[in-house]
Amino acid sequence: MxxxxxxxxxxxxxxxxxxxxxxxxxxxxxxxxxxxxxxxxxxFNTQLGSVFDGNDGTPEEQPEFVSTSNVNLPVFGEQYGQITCERIGLDAPVYFGDDNDILRVGAGQYIGSFLPGYGRLIMLCAHNTTFFRPLQIIEAGDIIVFKTSYGVYQYQVSRTDIKDHNDSSAYDLLKEEEELIMYTCYPFETMVGTKTDRLFVYCEKISGPTVID
Amino acid sequence: MKVMKKIASLVLAGAMTLSMSMAAFALTGVTAEEQKILDAAPAKAAELGVPTSSAQYQKYYSQAVTYVQQNDMTTAQVDGALKAMDNATAEAKTAMEKAGVSSLLDLDEATLKSLTASCASVINKELQAVGIEVRVSADGTVTGVTTQGSNKNDPTATNTPKQNTVISSTKVVKQTGSDMTATVVVAATVVGAVAACGVVSKKKGLFAKTEA
Incomplete structure (x- = not known):
């Protein structure tokens, strides 16, 4: 026995x-x-919501300006957009805020950054095992399409960089020029150990309406 | 380090904004009244010995700018925020003078912890008028949460207020990967245990066929 x-x-x-x-x-x-x-x-978690009702528009059909009165600003935990990159298969809902609940269901935006069209830094993050896994093959020149309810924006990848998560030189929160930064943990393959490096992808705005008062 | 971050965030949260002088730069969605908050910040930062070029400073300033762009503030709310800034700065300066340091960032952990508690009370009182509640979580994270539906362009703002985290002491760059170390170690342990069972069983002849 x-x-x-x-x-x-x-x-x-x-x-x-x-x-x-x-x-x-x-x-x-x-x-x-x-x-x-x-x-x-x-x-979805009951605290998560959405102010994004989809946008069938194309980047070519966008007006030059859009009024702030037409922008339904999200609160923390609300989806306000969708970000895609056809070449690498990136397709992620974008939420305002970046806590763990949000990162489970999409890409999160740091609340010290802002929305497309405001001429400021847009800083997004997502898990490297889910929504931002395609970033491992992203290259300079790739086009990122960022859809919101008030406009469709295009950004072009200018460069990528690997930096420590505590390196504040990786971003400029006070930049007076619109820039999209997407970041995720690096390297992608390593599953053991807490990753201290981040892959930062820097993108310049090439089209999309400017939000004005 | 955690406590330092906590106190820095409370003081700066009470100020709501810490920035380089941005008076000449008109931000979209920021009214002339709200701009007063942004314009008052540099002097407060200087009083606290916090460099405007520091990462901590810029972290909270950017959150404050986002807040005023996103929310309409009345004159009374702006005055409340400015008063909160004054009171929080005064509390911090008293602590700095007692400790004999010239910068908020040089305070030791114990002093910072005590200052955090006192500032939280002071700041909450003033920020209630702005509709912001400052919360300190168990892990030391400080967040400012709006409970009023003051979000711009929200048709339900006055009827169903949304809770919105408007300022947070969490890191700018988050953890966005998984650490499977524990899983791998335990899996290896289990495999080893099973293998050991097999070896022991074999040595004891438990797998030997019993002759009829």
Whole structure:
């Protein structure tokens, strides 16, 4: 009987240890897995919402200016846009705010940056295992399309850079020129260890309405 | 470091804005009244010995600019924010004088912790008029949350206020990857345990066929 209950005991103990150790990441793994295996649209956290009702417009059809009265500003946790890059397969909803709840369901914008069209820095982040995984093949010259309810914007990748997450020279929050920065953890392949580096992708605005008073 | 960030965020949250002088630069969506807050910030930063070129300064200034661009503030609310800035700065300066330092960033952890508590109370009182509540979470993160529906262009603003985090002491650059170290280690341990079971079982002849 020893060769029956001994392996069983070890199995139970092993699963117990496994559960205790992976409990903090089970949620993450489940959410990541649900992104590719879910058969139904995932339910959003009740704190998340949306002011983005889609935009079928093309970059060529955009006006030069749009009034602030036509801009439905998002609050923290609200989706306000969709960002895509056809060549690399990037397609992510964009939320205002960048906490863990938001990063589970899309790309998050740092609240010290702002929306497209305001002539300021737009700083987006997303997980390198989900929405920003395509960034590993992004190149200078790639076109990013950023759709919002009030306009369709185009940005062109000017350069990429690998920097430490504490390196504040990677971005200029007070820049008086519109720039889109997308960042994610780097490297993409490494699964072990907390990543301290980030891949920063810098994009210049090439089209889209300017928001005016 | 955490406490330093906490106090820096509370003082700067009370000020709402810390910036280089931007009086000549008209930001979209910022009224002349709201601009007063942005214009008053550099002097407060100088009083606290916080360089306007510092990353911490720019982090909170940019959040404040985003806030005033996003929200319409009345004259009373602007006055409330300016008063909060004055009171928070005064609290910090008192602590700095007691500690004998010339910069807020030079205060030790214990002093910063004490200052955080006192500033939170002072700032909350003043910022209530602006509709902002300052919260300090268990991990030390400081956030300013609006509870009034003052968001511009929101047709439901006056009826169903939305909660909006408008300022936060969290890092600018977030963690956007997974660390599977624990998983890998435990998986390896389990595999090793199972292998050990197999070796022990084999040595004890548990897999040996019993002759009839």
């Amino acid at each position: 020893a060769y029956i209950y001994m392996p069983l005991i070890f199995t139970v103990i092993g699963y117990g240890i496994l559960w205790i150790a992976t409990a903090p990441v089970i949620d993450f793994v489940y959410n990541v897995g649900s992104m590719v295996m879910a058969q139904e649209v995932p339910e």
